[in-house]
Each structure stands twice: as C-alpha cells, then as structure tokens.
Amino acid sequence: MKSGSSLELQNIRKDFGGFEVLKGIDLTFKKGEFVAIVGKSGCGKSTLLRLAAGLDEPTDGKVLVDGELLNGLNRSSRTMFQDGRLFPWKKILKNVGVGLKGDWKPKAMELLEQVGLADRAYEWPSVLSGGQRQRVALARALVNEPDILLLDEPLGALDALTRIEMQRLIEELWRKRDFTALLVTHDVEEAVTLADRVILIEEGKVVMNKEINLPRPRKKDNILYSSLAGQILNRVMQVEDQVEKKAIHA
Amino acid sequence: MKKKLNKFNKFPFITWLVPVFLLVAWQLLSLWGILSDQILPAPTEVLKAGIALLKTGELIGYIGISAQRAFIGFLIGGIIGFVLGMLNGLSSIAETLFDTSLQMLRNIPHLALIPLVILWFGIEEEAKIFLVALGVLFPIYLNTFHGVKSVDKGLIEAAKVYGLSGFSLFWNVILPAAFPSILVGIRFSLGIMWVTLIVAETISANSGIGYMAMNAREFMRMDIVVLSILLYALLGKISDVFAKVIEKRCLKWHPSYQ
Numbered sequence: 223m224k225s226g227s228s229l230e231l232q233n234i235r236k237d238f239g240g241f242e243v244l245k246g247i248d249l250t251f252k253k254g255e256f257v258a259i260v261g262k263s264g265c266g267k268s269t270l271l272r273l274a275a276g277l278d279e280p281t282d283g284k285v286l287v288d289g290e291l292l293n294g295l296n297r298s299s300r301t302m303f304q305d306g307r308l309f310p311w312k313k314i315l316k317n318v319g320v321g322l323k324g325d326w327k328p329k330a331m332e333l334l335e336q337v338g339l340a341d342r343a344y345e346w347p348s349v350l351s352g353g354q355r356q357r358v359a360l361a362r363a364l365v366n367e368p369d370i371l372l373l374d375e376p377l378g379a380l381d382a383l384t385r386i387e388m389q390r391l392i393e394e395l396w397r398k399r400d401f402t403a404l405l406v407t408h409d410v411e412e413a414v415t416l417a418d419r420v421i422l423i424e425e426g427k428v429v430m431n432k433e434i435n436l437p438r439p440r441k442k443d444n445i446l447y448s449s450l451a452g453q454i455l456n457r458v459m460q461v462e463d464q465v466e467k468k469a470i471h472a
Numbered sequence: 473m474k475k476k477l478n479k480f481n482k483f484p485f486i487t488w489l490v491p492v493f494l495l496v497a498w499q500l501l502s503l504w505g506i507l508s509d510q511i512l513p514a515p516t517e518v519l520k521a522g523i524a525l526l527k528t529g530e531l532i533g534y535i536g537i538s539a540q541r542a543f544i545g546f547l548i549g550g551i552i553g554f555v556l557g558m559l560n561g562l563s564s565i566a567e568t569l570f571d572t573s574l575q576m577l578r579n580i581p582h583l584a585l586i587p588l589v590i591l592w593f594g595i596e597e598e599a600k601i602f603l604v605a606l607g608v609l610f611p612i613y614l615n616t617f618h619g620v621k622s623v624d625k626g627l628i629e630a631a632k633v634y635g636l637s638g639f640s641l642f643w644n645v646i647l648p649a650a651f652p653s654i655l656v657g658i659r660f661s662l663g664i665m666w667v668t669l670i671v672a673e674t675i676s677a678n679s680g681i682g683y684m685a686m687n688a689r690e691f692m693r694m695d696i697v698v699l700s701i702l703l704y705a706l707l708g709k710i711s712d713v714f715a716k717v718i719e720k721r722c723l724k725w726h727p728s729y730q
C-alpha cells in the first residue's frame with residue numbers, strides 16, 4: 223500500500239433546497255485503501271460519492287484530491303454506476319475505450335480480457351446480461367487507470383451468485399492495480415468482504431468508522447468475519463429500532 | 473409479430489401480389505369498356521404516354537426538376553430544423569427565446585402561405601423550395617428538440633466522468649441518443665415534402681411533374697395526368713425506402729432493430 227492520502231473530505235455539508243443531507247463529514251482515504259460506505263437508503267451515500275467525483279459541489283467544506291482543492295470534475299477518479307450506464311450505440315470495446323486518446327484499442331481489449339469478456343468486444347451492450355454489463359462498466363472505469371475508483375452500489379441489481387463473482391473480480395483487480403476504492407453498498411457482508419474500513423453514515427453524519435483487519439480473500443465461514451458483519455449490521459439496525467420506538471411513542 | 477413478417481420475407485413476390493392484381497383488374501376493366509378512358513385510361517395507355525414522353529426527354533427533365541426542388545427544399549428546411557432543434561434542446565436560453573415563437577409558427581399550415589409566396593417569388597424556383605423547406609422544417613425541429621431533451625441525463629453524466637465534453641460529447645452521446653427521434657422527424661417530413669411539392673407545382677409552375685399534370689389536363693390527356701400521379705407515388709415510395717435504409721444502418725444498436 224502506498225502512503226499518503228488520496229482523498230480528503232473536510233467538514234463537508236450538502237443542502238438541497240434547505241434540506242440538509244450531509245451535516246459535516248470529515249473523512250480521509252489513504253492511497254490504495256478500500257473503503258466501504260454503508261447506511262440506510264436516503265442517508266446521503268450517493269451524494270457523498272458525487273461530491274468526491276466532482277459531479278456536485280458541497281454547500282460547505284472542502285474536497286481535497288492529493289492535497290489539492292477539487293475544482294470541477296475529479297479527473298483522477300472514475301465512477302462506476304449502479305445501472306452501468308453503457309452507451310447503447312457503441313460496441314462493447316468502444317464503450318470501454320470511450321474518452322481514451324491515441325492507441326486505445328489494445329488497452330481496452332486488455333481490460334476486457336481481465337473481466338473475461340474479450341470475446342464479446344464487437345457486440346452491442348443490449349445483448350449482454352446484467353452482470354456482464356457491470357463487468358464492462360468495471361473495465362471502462364479501470365481502463366483509464368484512475369487513482370480513485372468510486373463505486374455506487376455497482377452490484378445492487380445482480381443476483382447473489384453473480385454478486386459473489388463480481389466481488390472477487392473487483393478485489394482481484396484492486397489488488398493488481400492498486401487504486402483507492404470507495405464502495406457504496408447496502409450489503410454489510412459485501413462491505414466486510416471487500417473493505418479495509420467500513421464507514422456508516424446516519425442522518426448525514428459518520429457514526430462508525432471501523433477497520434477490518436481480516437486476511438484476504440475473506441471467507442464467510444470465518445468466525446471473525448461473521449462476528450464483524452453481525453456487529454456492523456446490529457449497529458445499523460439498532461438505530462432503526464430506536465426510530466421505531468420513537469415513532470410508536472409519538 | 474416481427475418473426476411472423478420475416479417468414480414471408482422468403483417470398484418477396486407476396487408483397488407485390490395485391491398491386492399486380494389491381495393493375496390486371498384495371499387493365500381488364502378498361503379493355504371490356506366498363507372503365508371509360510375519360511375516367512381512367514388503361515395502364516397500357518399510361519405506359520405508352522410515358523414512353524413517348526421519355527423519348528422526347530420531357531419526362532426525365534420534369535422528374536429531374538421535381539426531385540431537385542424536393543431535395544434542395546428538404547435540405548434547407550431539414551438543416552434549419554435540425555440546428556434549431558439542437559440549439560433549443562441544448563441551451564435553455566435559446567429555448568426561452570425561440571421555442572414559443574416556433575410553436576406559434578408551426579400552427580400556421582404552410583400551404584396557407586401559397587398566395588403570399590406567389591406574391592413574393594412569383595412562380596420561380598424559390599417559391600417551391602421555400603414552401604418545401606417550410607413544411608419540412610417543423611417536424612424535424614420538433615423531433616430533434618424532443619430527442620435532445622429526452623437524452624438520459626445519467627448517460628450525459630457518465631460521458632462527462634469519462635472525459636467527454638463539447639463536440640465529443642455531442643458527437644458520441646447527444647446525437648446518437650437523439651437520432652431515433654430525429655429519424656422519426658425525417659420520415660414524417662419526407663411525406664410532407666412530396667405533398668407540398670405536388671400542391672406547389674400544381675398551382676404555379678412551368679416545369680416539373682405537377683406542371684406536366686396540369687398541362688395535360690388542359691389538353692384532356694388523361695393518360696399523362698395518371699402518369700404524373702403514379703410518378704409521385706413512386707417517388708414517395710423511393711424516399712421512404714431510402715429513409716428505412718438509413719434507419720436500419722444507423723440504429724443497428726437499438727434493441728428493436730436487432
């Protein structure tokens with residue numbers, strides 16, 4: 223793992239028309255670190271990721287990339303979206319190579335090989351399955367050799383088996399290529415499987431920041447694994463219980 | 473539905489069965505004298521008239537001038553409609569400036585302008601080209617505008633993340649995304665193009681297919697009148713086939729064309 227921070231969020235706040243979604247977030251992501259962000263639906267995970275990508279600006283606070291204040295798009299990051307967002311009018315290889323300059327084909331092909339879809343290079347995205355489309359999206363995100371990979375529930379729409387396969391692929395590529403990864407997920411187990419650190423966001427604040435010191439690749443039948451996953455899940459649910467109680471008493 | 477149609481593609485003559493039958497029936501009715509040639513001359517008569525006009529070179533000249541008017545008018549109107557559609561679709565300033573005015577103009581039937589156009593241009597070429605361009609402009613404008621407006625915002629965002637902006641964003645994302653809608657506009661306006669030309673040439677021209685028909689009417693040449701009508705039908709069909717070919721080639725990626 224390299225040293226130094228690749229991304230820093232300093233006291234980030236984000237308003238949408240008076241509605242405060244993020245209420246002061248301070249986070250530092252080390253170079254080459256894999257961080258998972260979990261939290262209930264609507265807590266602001268996607269918003270946080272969009273701020274890191276430079277697709278949106280914080281209402282208050284700073285986003286620092288390699289120590290420099292982010293202004294506009296974060297060019298050292300690439301985002302992989304939940305719905306893939308492949309361009310349906312471009313063949314798969316061209317989708318992977320989009321935005322590349324010069325002799326891009328061999329590079330794009332190499333990435334397609336790494337995600338196991340080299341033989342589909344000259345087909346239209348519409349003929350692929352959901353899991354295959356996400357693999358193309360992953361290849362497209364990585365072909366640019368980004369320092370930071372932002373993943374917004376990239377596996378949310380996939381079935382359980384394909385998910386596990388994709389998790390392995392992401393981990394393998396992350397170890398090979400050594401980028402910083404920010405993974406937003408609903409799935410606590412997914413977070414514990416992949417991340418060095420799991421961050422829980424609740425009501426616009428970071429309420430948990432937990433190191434996961436398990437050897438990789440992680441196995442679900444490992445006792446430490448299941449106890450960690452259980453702890454985090456309880457922490458997420460606990461608050462839901464409190465909210466429910468409040469609602470009942472009100 | 474598509475599969476079923478494909479089954480008949482093995483027998484292309486089937487699509488021609490009905491037209492051929494009608495043609496034979498028409499010929500027989502004329503032969504037997506049931507259909508007077510004051511009402512409708514026999515197909516063979518029409519063919520003869522066509523061959524005669526072909527020999528004098530008039531026919532080719534008239535088809536050429538009509539096709540030329542159609543093409544130039546379509547090109548001018550199409551380009552203006554396309555540019556305005558893109559402009560208003562991409563820039564909200566342009567939209568607030570122009571869209572309302574264009575929507576108002578659109579509601580004037582362009583053929584209602586014929587008297588005005590004749591006063592402006594007489595029966596010169598500009599009159600016909602102006603009318604065709606005007607008729608073609610609005611369907612292409614509307615469909616281009618709509619196409620650009622409904623481009624998936626997520627795809628545009630993804631394109632920006634992957635480093636596309638300015639012209640490359642337009643060329644790689646906005647244009648292909650809007651293209652199915654633009655093609656609908658093109659096919660629609662091809663129909664309008666011919667209708668406009670027929671009307672304009674019939675009312676005021678000294679060359680072209682419409683002129684040929686009106687001229688023939690004065691000399692009671694029913695065969696040439698019918699020939700003109702068939703020529704318009706043929707030209708309309710050709711332009712539709714042309715549009716379909718473009719559609720097939722450019723929308724290969726679209727699931728409904730696979």
Ligand SMILES: Nc1ncnc2c1ncn2[C@@H]1O[C@H](COP(=O)(O)OP(=O)(O)OP(=O)(O)O)[C@@H](O)[C@H]1O
Pocket residue numbers: 238243261262263264265266267268269270
């Ligand atoms: N552009 C926007 N305008 C107004 N409100 C927004 C906008 N984007 C997000 N929000 C609001 O901010 C809150 C957080 O949204 P966000 O998409 O970040 O949630 P999330 O944690 O990613 O949820 P999920 O897990 O369901 O994807 C939501 O209440 C949402 O309605």
Ligand SMILES: [Mg+2]
Pocket residue numbers: 267268269374
């Ligand atoms: Mg989200």
